[in-house]
Amino acid sequence: MRTVQPCTMIGAYGFEQDRVPGDEFQIRMNALREAMDRKGCKAMLVYGDTREHSALAYFTNFIPRSRWALALLPRQGEARLLVSMSSRDMPAQRLMTWIPEVVTAWNWESGFDPWLAGLGWDAPLTVGAVRFDLMRPAQLQAVEKSLGNRLRLIAADDAAAARPTRPRELSLIRDACTVVSAGAGAFLRAWRDGQGVETAALAGERAARALAAQDVRTLVSFDGGHTLAPFRGSFEPRSKSTPLFGYIAVKHRGYWAELFVGAADQPNDVQHRVQAGLEAALRSAGPGASAADLYAQSTQFLGRTPLHHVLGGSVGRRIGLSTNEGSELRRDARHVIKTGDVYALHVGASDPPMAGAVASAMVAITTNGCEVLAQSPG
């Protein structure tokens, strides 16, 4: 789900080696080096910003709290991380990555050029670029200027996109699911206790942040579930006739988990149908299942009621270091589900004047089906 991007990430984030030790990054870097060899690259430059940093975090553990960072990862030699923050802030940035050399990107020539020179100039070089589509034009110009004519920059997004979910990643996603379940539960309880929808969402956020969530995003419906809205701050009292429809996503140790939250004093037909749709999705989700089939199975119970428009035509997608790791489950999707993937599944409908609803779950694809990691509280 798209949510409003906050200006910074507030919660604690560091390089917790008991959870993601250095040898884990050696494995990830070895895979990246193999990709460099396949592509004939002397190095990979991996970019991430405060909004989207999945690849950057995967290889470096670093998440930019504001602005951006660029990892300089050579085939041979020392890695370096350039962070778009002041030199004053570098000691704190060094706590978030295994890369020993973390320098400010604000002195570009002294941060990037000496590292580049270390690659050697004996022959024309090719350097792979990951997520440069996110980079601001002026920054790209600075990179290209430093590379000059003797170095060739090639897109290498596939090197990062094809990565499998590592066992330790799944463990961390389980933790995130525990936190989002606690947040969603608090959200629902506050509403059932008579709180208005924004107060209830804030209760959910508070519960998740108390469990060390680094970021919490919520959306709520003020119109009975037809659409969602970000924080308004009006904290209106609960309307007895309006059902609850909301969304909560948490980021914990870098990994996202998300759930929709819904309830009504008098459950209606739409709510029953979306729940049946989710159950069908859970039965169908397994290795080798076609994404398009999964979409069809999930939506068959909706009848002529359209898929809820907040879902953007999809009943799910992979989730992890980003809320959207791709592989969306759409009517026209062509991929198949793979063992080890983690999906956020959402089946929803809106049928005015009846209330809208979405039932959701977080699942890990196993060898013979899927394991439910979290589910909308009921």
Added chain:
Amino acid sequence: MSIQDASAQEASVEDARVEDASVEDASVEDASVEDARLATTAGDLQAAELDGLVALNYGLNSFLEPHAVFVLSGVRPIGESAVVVDRAGTSTLIVTPAWDAERAAALSRTATTIGTDDLARALADALTAHRIDPRKTITVGLSTLGVGLVKRIEAALGGKVHANDTYARELARIRAPRELAAARKATWIAERGYEHFLSFARPGRREFEVAAELHCFMKGLGAEDNFLLLSASQHNLAVRAAGSRILDVGDIILSEITPCYQGQFAQICRTTVIGDPSPLLHERFALLQQAMRCGQAAAVPGASVGAVTQSMDDCLAAAGYGDYCRPPYMRVRGHGLGITSDAPGDLTIDSDARLEDGMVFVMHPNQYLPETGYLMCGEPVVITAVGAEALSERPAALDCISV
């Protein structure tokens, strides 16, 4: 202006909400802010013989940058967005994702609002609808987007077009009455938050727990966003985001509390000691307070930002800390505040920006000192004829948490 200048606890939240009634009403009807800006933009387009202006935002809400779409429409969209203004003054807001259109339309001051999942295509359609020749168009904020989206938008515009990325910053550099009221409300939230922090932070709590409580408390008072840094050490090198450190006696807690209310960020910088501060710490903190007062006095309309910065540095230099008035011992002496306009920019001695009556920014002579570590002292200010008036009720002091 030329358009072609291309350069805690629920109970305490309830208590605070009741007290809130004494604060100037920031929600006063003043829709004319965006209307006036749209009209000014149309006038600037006519004067420059241009067809249209396209303002863009990448779905980011930086507290250090203007949000050109918000400045012109009054809407903070969820995702990437644009505002199209033509020389007749007709305007269109384009928001992503498509499902956010209804909310955006209810808030927007533009004539039309469109929801889309393909910003570049919707922008091309809007330019056609407005009969705008892309060759006679100026963009604002295109350079803040990722190159992937920039390329798609340039393709929609038929190639590269002229840019004026400072337009929104200049257009909104003086806060309108409604915006100033919102900035005052944001400051009020920050101060209530800090009071709550003083009652909540104690030995045994972790930094992130305190930051989480502070964040949620201020959100309960209406803060839609918050640039919140909060960290502790016996000898800080700088302020940083909260970590897992368990607070204990003798820790000096630094906090940069920056709630956003109705698009107006306001920042207070505070230094808090757990236990009794040493006389030396009191003495050194007083230096920062003195520097703050010097900066406020110097910050009159027409003064250069460089001169104001120098006045603060001079206080520290006079005490023997001249060599520390540079990174990494400090960053800047203050800065503009998004998301409306970040004018006058960073407070550095190199800046020749001139202050104007009604500008709002944060002034903070935060400083690393070798004997005490990094200390923080700062307030949001508005420029008046007699200097920089703090929006906060109580200036920063060296506060302590009793143990």
